Amino acid sequence: MTDGRTTLNQWADAGRCDLPRDTGTDQALSSTLIRGLEILALYSDSEISLSNSEIARRLGLNRATVSRLCKTLVHMGYLRRDPKGAFRLAPRILSLSYPVLAATRWRHRLVPPMRELAEMSGGNVTLAVMTDDQFVQIQNVGNPTSFPHVPESGVTGPLHRSASGRALLSLLEGQALFDKLAELRQKFPAEFESHAELTAASITRCRTEGFCTSYGDWRANIVAVSTPLGVTDDGLRVALSCGLPRFSAREEYVEKDLGPRMAEAAKAMRLMGPFVPGPAEPGRAAI
Amino acid sequence: MTDGRTTLNQWADAGRCDLPRDTGTDQALSSTLIRGLEILALYSDSEISLSNSEIARRLGLNRATVSRLCKTLVHMGYLRRDPKGAFRLAPRILSLSYPVLAATRWRHRLVPPMRELAEMSGGNVTLAVMTDDQFVQIQNVGNPTSFPHVPESGVTGPLHRSASGRALLSLLEGQALFDKLAELRQKFPAEFESHAELTAASITRCRTEGFCTSYGDWRANIVAVSTPLGVTDDGLRVALSCGLPRFSAREEYVEKDLGPRMAEAAKAMRLMGPFVPGPAEPGRAAI
DNA sequence: CATTTCGTTTCATATATCGTAATGCTTGTC
DNA sequence: GACAAGCATTACGATATATGAAACGAAATG
Known part of the structure; x- marks a missing residue:
């Protein structure tokens, strides 16, 4: 039995990574459109308002x-100006x-x-x-005021460094998984390496026990349990997760109680969504 | 006492409409960025998937x-390809x-x-x-399966032809209202004219009684009650609305019961949000 | 009041974008 | 299975367009 880190690298080795090695400016892409979208993507919950020069500095563009x-x-209505003349995202x-x-x-x-899960666990x-190299939250249930960050649709996080991400990875089959891992390893070499052990273990655990856990891998103060739900008819891979503030998450509770409950709930929820019948259920073959 | 249509046009006359009459292609705007964003904006709940040529046809662009x-x-991750090669919006x-x-x-x-309001009324x-010439819904509460459309954050609608829109207009003060009406009249001349009576009455009613109603003005089968909430500290104008399927909305109930209840609820909610104290409360001066 | 910083505009230049046309792929039909 | 038709993509030259330097006015800062 090899260790998880070796395993994950072997998997990634089996993936073709056809990223075109980013040869400066790709002739086939529209740079102006990229820059405009990059401006919109600069905003976050901690970056509400950005001045012209701040944007220029961050993106390395001329003012x-x-x-x-x-x-x-x-x-177009996607930005608005605040009283100081700086730009904010517009509700549109x-x-x-x-x-x-x-x-x-x-x-x-x-x-x-x-x-039910939120009330039972007290979590979110x-x-x-x-989506590509990230997960995106599309639904949040829980008490949104009790968390340091703001849980909402649109929250994104890393695939290889979070419970949600690892549960999603476990939904990939064979070559598709290898390719994705190869892509992640190329994009985030250091992170991939340092989390390889946990990632490999989590993927395997999702497939055997139906859930995986994470203790602050993504957000330092959040403990998370995640379980793969399945693939929808239009190709979206979906995972169900539960996040708890670290101080209120005893490890034994998470591993022995919450995890299995989540896996059980997922079993029922698979019948409620538009998931295609497939190898998404736990207990299937190793890869 | 003049009629509402005359009133609204007088208000609009008092507004400067500084729209630069759209002189073909504005040199100061980035056309590539506009086109890219127009592609993203083509999608709707009834347009899930668009082929290359379909997009080209709609926007009048070369394939x-x-x-x-x-x-x-x-x-960039904002579009993805479906099995047929067409483009869909990506969750990112x-x-x-x-x-x-x-x-x-x-x-x-x-x-x-x-x-509470949703359960009491059975509505949404x-x-x-x-935002500019539209309203955008930022929060939905209710039973989302009972409606023909999908109530979600991001639903947009017209300012001058919906209860929500009119309640928002009623939050504009003096010259700002005139300017907005002038803008709307220029952008949608026919619609502005045909709904002028209702719009004028609704704005006035929001200011005196604290709510306004709409019977299918926007979505044919939806009756709506709306009430202005206020202006947030960062300048967002907010309205609270309730939509009901037409068949389940007796006029007397809407006018005599639901409307006043909404206005009452709004009064309490104004203390719960970050609304700046100002002339948002009903009962204030005419304009 | 002087000085710096910032945002916008102007303008010439370089180039990134566009449209035509050709290629290659998939789909549908016989 | 072969052919045809439609569609998406690529290549490439012409041109419209985005870019960056510099200048300007405004506003903040000392």
Whole structure:
């Protein structure tokens, strides 16, 4: 039996990593559009308002260029100006997300069991889907005031360094998993290496026991339990997770009680969503 | 006493409309960025998947141009490809919205009273904010399966042709209201005219009675009651609304019971949010 | 009041973007 | 199974367009 770190690297070795090694400016991509989107992506819960020069500095752009791009974004209604003249995200940006929310209407059917889990555990229960090298939360249930961060749709996190991410990885089959791991290893070499052991163990555990756990791997003060739900008919990989403040999460409770309960709940929830029948259930073959 | 239509036009006449009459392509705006964002904005709950040529047709662009823009959007993670090769919005688009949701964390405090209203009325209760010429819903409470459309954050609608919109307009003061009306009249001349009577009456009613109603003005089968909540410390105008399927909304109930209840609830909710003390309360001067 | 910082605009230049046309792929039909 | 038709993508030259330097006005800072 090899250790998890070796295993994960072997898996990643088996993946083709066709990232085109980022040859400076890719001729086939529209750089102006990229820059505009990068401006929108600069914002976060701790970065509410950004000045022209701040944006220019962060993205390494000329101030004049930023001025024009921001003017365009304001014109489109996705940015607005605050009293000081700096730029903020405008509420209209929500309208871009709406189609995704509408297309995942099945979330609503999963809310009651999610609420049960949230009340039972006192934590925050989320649905997350995989997008490229991240997970994105699409549904949150729980008491949102009790957490240091703001749990909402749109929260993103790393695939290889969080319970949600690892549960999502466990939904990948064979070559698809190898490819994804190869991609992650190339993009985040150091992180991949330092978390390889936990990631390998979590993927395996999701497949045998139906859940995995994480103690502050992503957010230092959050303990998380996550379980793979399945793949929807339009190809979204979905995981169910529960986050608890570290101080209120005894390890034995998490491992022996909450984890198995989550796996059990997931079993029922798989029948409530549009998940394609497949090898998503725990207890299946190793890879 | 003049009629409402005349009144609204007089108000609009008093507004400066500094829209630069759209002189073809504005040199100061980045057309590539605009086109890319227009692609993302094409999606809706009824347009889940769009092919390259479909996008090109709708936006009047060359197919080769669309191919490149979409490739860029896929590269950024905001679009993904479905099995047929067409483009869909990727879940990552949600991450752009997250900062707006996080910045309006006060919504959570308003959810309990919203839930009460939803259960009492059997309808769907929403918070909406103004952005340019639209409202955007930022919070939904109710039973989402009972409606023909999908109530979610990100739903947008017209300011001058919906209860939410009119309640938001009623939050504008003096010249700001005139300017907004002038803008709306220029952008939607026919609609503005045909709904002028109702819009004027609703704005006035919001200010005297604290709520307004709409019978299918926006969505044909939805009756809505809306009440202005106020302006937040960072300048967002917020309205509280309740939508009911038309068949279950007796006019007398809506006007004599639900409306006043909403206005009453709003009074309490104004103390729970970050609303700046100002002339948002009903009973204030005419304009 | 002087000085610095910042945001916007102007303008010439370089180049990134566009559209045509050709290629290659998939789909549908006989 | 072969052919045809439609569609998406790529290549490439022409051109419109985005860029960055510099200048300007405004606002904050000393």
